[in-house]
Amino acid sequence: MGIHCESKEEYIYEMMKNFKLVDMREQYMDIITEATNESLSYIDFLVRLIKVEEHGKLARRNSKLINSACFDITSTLEDIDYSFNPSIDADKINSLGTLQFMDKHENIILIGPPGVGKSLIATGIGRNACKAGKTVLFINAKELVDKLYESMKYGDLVELLKKLDKIELLIIDELSYIKMDKERESLFFQMIRRRYEKGSLIITTNLPLGKWDSLFSGQLAATAILDRLIHHCHILSISGDSYRVKGKNR
Known part of the structure; x- marks a missing residue:
């Protein structure tokens, strides 16, 4: 009718x-x-x-x-002040911003002290992914591990892992300030293993790769996780002064 x-x-x-x-x-x-x-x-x-x-x-x-991505900040790649921190490779960042690494299911690890722009870069790349129609989740490392643990306790782990599998770009921020027990370490490894060569990750951390054993139960666990992360990975090490300190000084 x-x-x-x-x-x-x-x-x-x-x-x-x-x-x-x-x-x-x-x-x-x-x-x-x-x-x-x-x-x-x-x-x-x-x-x-x-x-x-x-x-x-x-x-x-x-x-x-x-x-849905839950970004902590609103910055884009265009907001990066390369003149303030020459250790940031502008060409490399802009290349990653084209998202070709996602087409190949590659990862990015951003290493450096607090405030040098790791989260800003990760967010900028994530926002580019959103604009390209890709699903993104930005989450603090401790929050992610705690969510995995809680879902295991309440019998929802499989459902949560399936949801994470569907995220095309998972950004794990501040993988530095936690010490995982055996159960949390196993859950984190499961998530990394499921994404291997299927979905892209960006991880920001203060710790050089050689010190990741301090996050886990030991060198063996760190090696197992790193093997999958860095097999297809862009590793960027950033040094220099803090953007946040720069802002306070101004």
Whole structure:
């Protein structure tokens, strides 16, 4: 049964509402005016109408992906002050920002002292991934390990691991300030193993790779985890002064 409308405009509005053409519904009258003023052909008018909906849907999708990613900061790669810290390789960062590493299911490990921009870089790459329509999750390392442990306790581990498997780019921030027991270490290893050559990771840490045994039960566990992480991996070591201290000094 069709929709009864009093006018053509009302019919168009209601049908676009039914078809969930949000941006067309809001802007089609303005586009009709533009088409009349510019003497657009029918096909050019239709293209302009479709582009309005396309751009709107992309914007809503990107916004949803960015909100779901749970970024701590709003920075992008364009916000990095390379002149302040010459140890950051701008060409390398911009190359990683193209997301080709994700196509190859490669990882990134950012190593350096607090405040040098590790999380900023990770967030910038993550935001690029969201804009490309990819699912991203930014999470503190301790929070992630605790969530894995809690899900195991309450019988939800398989479900959580499956959710994490679907995240195309998992960003684990501050893998530095925790000491895992055997159970948490095993859970973390499970997650890393499941992502191996299937999904990309970005990890930020203060610890050089040679000191990762301090995070786990010993060198054997650290080696097992590192073997999978660094097999296909971009490792960036950043030194220099802290951005945060720079801001305070200013």
